[in-house]
Amino acid sequence: MSCSINVKNVSYEINERVLFQDITLNVSHEEKIAIVGSNGSGKSSFLKIVAGLIKPKEGEVFLFHDKMEKLKDFRKYRSDIGYLPQDVNDFFLCPTVIEDVMFNLRAKGIKKDDAYSKAFEILKELEIEHLENRTIYDLSGGEQKIVALASILITKPKILLLDEPTNALDEEAEKKIVNILNSIKKSMIIVSHHKSFIESLAPTIYRLKENSLEKIN
Ligand SMILES: Nc1ncnc2c1ncn2[C@@H]1O[C@H](COP(=O)(O)OP(=O)(O)OP(=O)(O)O)[C@@H](O)[C@H]1O
Ligand SMILES: [Mg+2]
Numbered sequence: 001m002s003c004s005i006n007v008k009n010v011s012y013e014i015n016e017r018v019l020f021q022d023i024t025l026n027v028s029h030e031e032k033i034a035i036v037g038s039n040g041s042g043k044s045s046f047l048k049i050v051a052g053l054i055k056p057k058e059g060e061v062f063l064f065h066d067k068m069e070k071l072k073d074f075r076k077y078r079s080d081i082g083y084l085p086q087d088v089n090d091f092f093l094c095p096t097v098i099e100d101v102m103f104n105l106r107a108k109g110i111k112k113d114d115a116y117s118k119a120f121e122i123l124k125e126l127e128i129e130h131l132e133n134r135t136i137y138d139l140s141g142g143e144q145k146i147v148a149l150a151s152i153l154i155t156k157p158k159i160l161l162l163d164e165p166t167n168a169l170d171e172e173a174e175k176k177i178v179n180i181l182n183s184i185k186k187s188m189i190i191v192s193h194h195k196s197f198i199e200s201l202a203p204t205i206y207r208l209k210e211n212s213l214e215k216i217n
Contacts, residue, residue: 002029003065004159004187005050010059012045019045021211023059027159032181032188034198036216037208043191044086046208047161050189051083063159079108082157086164086191088148092136097123100136101151108155122150127176141168149177153184160188166197 005027012019019042027033037043048054050061052074061068063077074081085091094100098119105115123129128146131139139147145168152160160181166174178200181188192198198205206213 003027004029004031004063005189006060006062006065007050008060008062010046010049010056010061012042012049012054012056014045018211020208020213023213025206025213027187027189030185030187031204032190032202033204033206034190034192034202035206035208035213036191036193036195036198041208043208044163046213047083047163047189047191051081051161052077053083077159079155080158081161082152082155082159083161084145084148084152084163084165086167088144091148092144095135096132097128097134097136097139097147098132100147101154104151104155118154119150122154125180126150142170142173145169146173146177153180158186160184160186160190162188162190162192164192165190166192166194 003026007023007025010023011021035043035046045054049056052068052071055071068074092100094103101119101122102115105118120129120132123132126146128143128150131143131147136144136147145165149165166177169177174197178197181201190198190202204215205217207216
């Protein structure tokens, strides 16, 4: 099986409190899986381990069958991973929406005009083109979440790691995100508390409970 992500026997603890133990999870090419679990069960921490932001206590993470021995090994795949944090407060690097959405393309050396048209296109796709020139920190929580998603999707990463992508969104915006994510054929791990959202997106759902990951459908 061609996998984008293999998590093997991963354990993690914070301040000597075990969050999870011996978790194994494989996400194949273009597979979408969801993780649910109660507050504090460790979902965000698990996603950060897969994104290469924190190191597990034990176990291994493979990206595209390549073993990530150290956090710096993840750098090689930085542009292949689109990680949306649960809290997007520290996510933005530029003052305005359009600049932020263009940023990842500009960082890849794409010319300003091309980056602008691609950024505007994705804003239109997400129906937030009216926010183009707004200051990021004046936006509502839901608006910020969609802008963050736009700046991730614009580079077309091979893996999407989405931590509660709809937690601040209204029903309309949630539907829009479902349609967009459904149309994207990429490997995804989606963490969410929204039952209807994950059911319409991910055929496989896991629950993080009592330190382990169990498949619930
Ligand atoms: N850097 C940290 N320092 C101390 N404790 C932490 C840290 N990060 C997470 N924790 C604790 O670890 C536990 C798991 O946190 P995590 O954010 O992974 O849970 P979660 O399942 O994502 O919860 P939620 O559904 O509320 O987002 C929580 O009890 C949290 O307080
Ligand atoms: Mg969380």
